[in-house]
Amino acid sequence: MALDGSGTILELDGIDLADYSARGLTLQVTPLDTGPLIRDANGTLHDLTIEQFRKYSFTITCEDTTAPELTDVWKGKAVSITILPNTGLPGDTAGEREFDCMLSSWETSTDEWGAMTSWSLTLLQV
Numbered sequence: 406m407a408l409d410g411s412g413t414i415l416e417l418d419g420i421d422l423a424d425y426s427a428r429g430l431t432l433q434v435t436p437l438d439t440g441p442l443i444r445d446a447n448g449t450l451h452d453l454t455i456e457q458f459r460k461y462s463f464t465i466t467c468e469d470t471t472a473p474e475l476t477d478v479w480k481g482k483a484v485s486i487t488i489l490p491n492t493g494l495p496g497d498t499a500g501e502r503e504f505d506c507m508l509s510s511w512e513t514s515t516d517e518w519g520a521m522t523s524w525s526l527t528l529l530q531v
Contacts, residue, residue: 415465419484420508420526421474430467432489437462437529460530463488463506472513472524482508484528505531 413427440454463486487503488494494502506528513524 413489415489416487417484417526418486419482420478423471423474426469426471426473426524427465427467428469430465432492433464433466434488434492434494435462435464436460461494461504462509462530463504463528464525465528466523466525468521468523470520470522472522473526475511475513478508478511480508480510483531484508486528504528507531 413422413430415422415427415430415432437458437460439458439460440452442450442452444450484506485503486506492502509527509529511524511526513522515522
């Protein structure tokens with residue numbers, strides 16, 4: 406995978422990472438809490454999670470000089486993400502692991518004097 410104009414090897418299909426909007430981004434991968442852990446009458450802990458509900462949340466944060474193009478980007482938008490290598494997920498060592506997601510939320514903020522824009526996207530695996 407090669408760097409594009411956005412300055413990252415992370416790929417998003419569905420959201421345009423404009424040139425220089427994603428240099429030095431951070432990708433956080435979090436397993437979704439999809440079921441309880443409970444103790445029985447003997448104190449033994451049991452996992453009641455149903456395996457097909459084991460999915461991930463991906464949060465991308467960045468501070469750069471510009472934000473990605475977020476026109477018509479709303480909660481529920483379909484997005485495919487090819488994650489960064491070495492996130493600890495199986496099969497991601499080559500950086501080729503793709504996930505189909507929906508946008509959960511996004512935000513931007515601008516530091517006028519510092520000429521920096523911060524942005525974040527949260528994606529939930531479908």
